Amino acid sequence: MRAPLVELVGVAKGFGEGEARVQALSDITLSAMPGEVVGLRGPSGSGKSTLLNLVACILEPDAGLLRLAGETVWQGRWAPGDLRALRREKIGFIFQFHNLLPFLDAIDNVALALTLNGVPLAEARRRARDLLDYLQVGKRASAMPAKLSGGEAQRVAIARALANHPRIILADEPTAALDSERAQVVMDLLRRVAREQSATVLVVTHDEKIFSRFDRLIGLRDGRIETETRPSTAEDV
Amino acid sequence: MNLALRDIRHNLGRFLLTCLGLGLLLGVALAMVGIYRGVVEEALSLAHGLRADLWVVEAGSRGPFAEASRIPGDVREAVARLPGVIAAGGVTFQTVEARHAGGPDAAPAPEPGLAEDWVRERLGEAGRQRIGTVLRLQVVGYEPDRPGGPPSIVEGRGIGRGRREMVADRGSGLAPGAMVEMGGVRFRVVGLTARAVSTGGDPVGWITLRDSQELQFRLTPPAARRAQQGGGGGQPQDTVNAVIARLSPHARVEEVAAGIRRWKHFAALTAPEQEVVLTRSVVERARRQIGLFTVVLLLVSAVIVALIVYTLTMDKMREIATLKLIGAPDGSIVALVMQQALMLGAVGFAGGTTLLLAAKDAFPRRVLLGPEDVGSFGLVVFGICLLASLLGVRYALRIEPAQALGG
Ligand SMILES: Nc1ncnc2c1ncn2[C@@H]1O[C@H](COP(=O)(O)OP(=O)(O)OP(=O)(O)O)[C@@H](O)[C@H]1O
Ligand SMILES: [Mg+2]
Numbered sequence: 183m184r185a186p187l188v189e190l191v192g193v194a195k196g197f198g199e200g201e202a203r204v205q206a207l208s209d210i211t212l213s214a215m216p217g218e219v220v221g222l223r224g225p226s227g228s229g230k231s232t233l234l235n236l237v238a239c240i241l242e243p244d245a246g247l248l249r250l251a252g253e254t255v256w257q258g259r260w261a262p263g264d265l266r267a268l269r270r271e272k273i274g275f276i277f278q279f280h281n282l283l284p285f286l287d288a289i290d291n292v293a294l295a296l297t298l299n300g301v302p303l304a305e306a307r308r309r310a311r312d313l314l315d316y317l318q319v320g321k322r323a324s325a326m327p328a329k330l331s332g333g334e335a336q337r338v339a340i341a342r343a344l345a346n347h348p349r350i351i352l353a354d355e356p357t358a359a360l361d362s363e364r365a366q367v368v369m370d371l372l373r374r375v376a377r378e379q380s381a382t383v384l385v386v387t388h389d390e391k392i393f394s395r396f397d398r399l400i401g402l403r404d405g406r407i408e409t410e411t412r413p414s415t416a417e418d419v
Numbered sequence: 420m421n422l423a424l425r426d427i428r429h430n431l432g433r434f435l436l437t438c439l440g441l442g443l444l445l446g447v448a449l450a451m452v453g454i455y456r457g458v459v460e461e462a463l464s465l466a467h468g469l470r471a472d473l474w475v476v477e478a479g480s481r482g483p484f485a486e487a488s489r490i491p492g493d494v495r496e497a498v499a500r501l502p503g504v505i506a507a508g509g510v511t512f513q514t515v516e517a518r519h520a521g522g523p524d525a526a527p528a529p530e531p532g533l534a535e536d537w538v539r540e541r542l543g544e545a546g547r548q549r550i551g552t553v554l555r556l557q558v559v560g561y562e563p564d565r566p567g568g569p570p571s572i573v574e575g576r577g578i579g580r581g582r583r584e585m586v587a588d589r590g591s592g593l594a595p596g597a598m599v600e601m602g603g604v605r606f607r608v609v610g611l612t613a614r615a616v617s618t619g620g621d622p623v624g625w626i627t628l629r630d631s632q633e634l635q636f637r638l639t640p641p642a643a644r645r646a647q648q649g650g651g652g653g654q655p656q657d658t659v660n661a662v663i664a665r666l667s668p669h670a671r672v673e674e675v676a677a678g679i680r681r682w683k684h685f686a687a688l689t690a691p692e693q694e695v696v697l698t699r700s701v702v703e704r705a706r707r708q709i710g711l712f713t714v715v716l717l718l719v720s721a722v723i724v725a726l727i728v729y730t731l732t733m734d735k736m737r738e739i740a741t742l743k744l745i746g747a748p749d750g751s752i753v754a755l756v757m758q759q760a761l762m763l764g765a766v767g768f769a770g771g772t773t774l775l776l777a778a779k780d781a782f783p784r785r786v787l788l789g790p791e792d793v794g795s796f797g798l799v800v801f802g803i804c805l806l807a808s809l810l811g812v813r814y815a816l817r818i819e820p821a822q823a824l825g826g
Contacts, residue, residue, distance in 0.1 A: 235821060240819075241821060266748060267746065269744065269745070269746045269820075270746025275744055281737070281741045281744075281823050283741065293420065294422075295745050297420055298748075326429075354824070
């Protein structure tokens with residue numbers, strides 16, 4: 183039996199103190215298997231980004247258990263070990279705003295993620311170019327981020343997130359800046375990566391047009407899981 | 420992939436502008452170091468130039484530079500007879516407002532470099548135009564053939580047997596052949612020295628001891644003159660401010676000095692003692708003033724570098740958070756901040772030093788900078804940049820990866 187890559191049990195997260203306290207997430211239990219593409223939907227403020235950031239180990243849970251790739255990462259406190267190394271090696275993060283480094287051109291933004299993992303620069307650039315070609319932005323490899331269109335920048339950012347072949351890919355509204363055609367392309371790509379690399383993909387989205395592209399769609403409301411559906415039209419690419 | 424360099428290249432204009440500002444500041448700080456060294460150097464310049472092993476002055480005084488000293492001129496014979504003394508000569512020192520009184524149309528032969536153009540412009544092409552110009556001179560009277568004369572003549576000749584001749588420092592702007600009027604007496608400039616200045620930075624002029632005694636007499640107000648002479652006639656006395664002695668290399672300076680100190684009415688200072696008096700007493704305040712100001716400037720530079728690095732880091736908050744989010748270790752983030760601080764310091768230092776070395780001869784007083792001064796200043800700047808970057812480093816390390824998110 184295959185083990186889940188992402189596992190949350192009874193996770194809660196709040197912000198602030200006293201009167202101003204906001205309970206962003208309560209009692210979240212969910213798991214995602216390798217190869218699975220899971221969507222997170224819900225109204226604004228329902229806790230989607232908070233959930234994603236907990237999985238990315240950017241935020242610390244208040245309670246519960248967080249397990250990634252079979253290892254307990256948080257239970258009462260962080261497990262000993264280098265969180266940043268964990269993020270570097272196991273997690274690929276795609277931001278809502280692409281967050282490319284403005285002083286590096288497209289190819290080096292991708293190559294940087296590889297060199298951080300010890301890949302020599304020349305090799306990193308070669309692999310970065312392949313990835314950009316694969317994402318159909320190879321022609322813009324030497325452009326600075328400021329000169330890229332929203333869709334191009336988002337695809338470069340996706341290339342960066344995929345560069346180290348992470349097992350867990352987290353994306354916060356990756357298609358918000360894209361037209362629906364590009365959005366479909368990005369979703370297809372994430373599905374393909376999930377299948378080919380047995381990765382788990384967690385995507386926060388408002389975009390109803392791509393709901394059908396998920397294996398599973400989790401609906402959040404007021405920090406709780408309200409619905410869980412399996413869009414029947416989902417098909418392999 | 421060097422992120423520090425890539426970020427600088429991306430914002431090159433802004434970086435260079437920042438470097439320019441820092442360079443100017445560091446240039447001023449380095450100028451203060453040079454001025455400091457110049458003040459010390461100039462304070463010792465005359466004493467060194469006279470090459471005295473021993474100074475014999477009035478008892479109870481630390482003359483002739485720090486305190487007034489008057490002793491009879493014939494002491495030189497007594498000093499010269501001491502064992503170990505090769506030569507001794509009486510010298511006088513007085514600061515005189517001299518007047519340029521014409522001479523050949525020789526253009527002034529001033530300091531090399533920028534100063535040359537400056538003097539030409541200010542004083543005109545011909546010496547003639549400078550008639551009447553007031554010159555502040557440190558006049559040294561000495562006996563030709565005895566110690567006390569100019570260290571080396573760079574143009575013209577030394578003073579001969581004839582009277583009313585003068586060897587002047589180039590810094591005065593005088594040329595050989597020029598006439599100088601002091602106390603109603605005219606002197607002809609026959610030769611030039613280089614870089615001979617008084618402790619206050621005034622150019623030195625050498626005349627014979629007899630001329631100088633006459634000059635001293637003429638410049639003394641009549642009432643004081645009468646008192647000095649005991650109401651007597653109009654002849655100057657054979658008084659000198661100090662007797663300087665050169666010793667044989669085998670003589671023990673301390674012993675000779677101790678011998679002189681046993682004489683009533685006289686005190687003796689060895690060359691190192693005179694140096695201490697000059698730097699610790701004569702220019703002490705100027706030295707401390709400039710030294711303190713140098714330290715203040717360095718502190719200001721440190722604060723400014725710290726602020727620049729801090730703002731540079733703050734501007735990169737989002738990028739640094741992103742780096743942390745994609746797993747960059749702290750080391751690479753510290754390197755990013757520190758390398759930028761050091762590059763800033765290096766470029767600013769190079770710019771400031773180049774600027775100052777090009778401009779230092781335009782200063783009215785000497786700005787002295789040796790390679791070791793520039794070197795140690797560079798080390799100080801390096802240290803300042805490292806220290807100042809700590810604030811930025813602290814800020815960078817406190818950035819949360821979550822700060823990369825959001826709009
Ligand atoms: N850093 C924070 N400090 C305080 N409150 C926070 C913080 N982050 C999120 N919240 C609060 O937690 C709740 C959930 O926020 P979250 O960003 O997860 O919502 P979301 O579902 O992603 O909304 P959106 O669709 O608008 O992005 C909100 O009420 C929000 O105000
Ligand atoms: Mg959100």
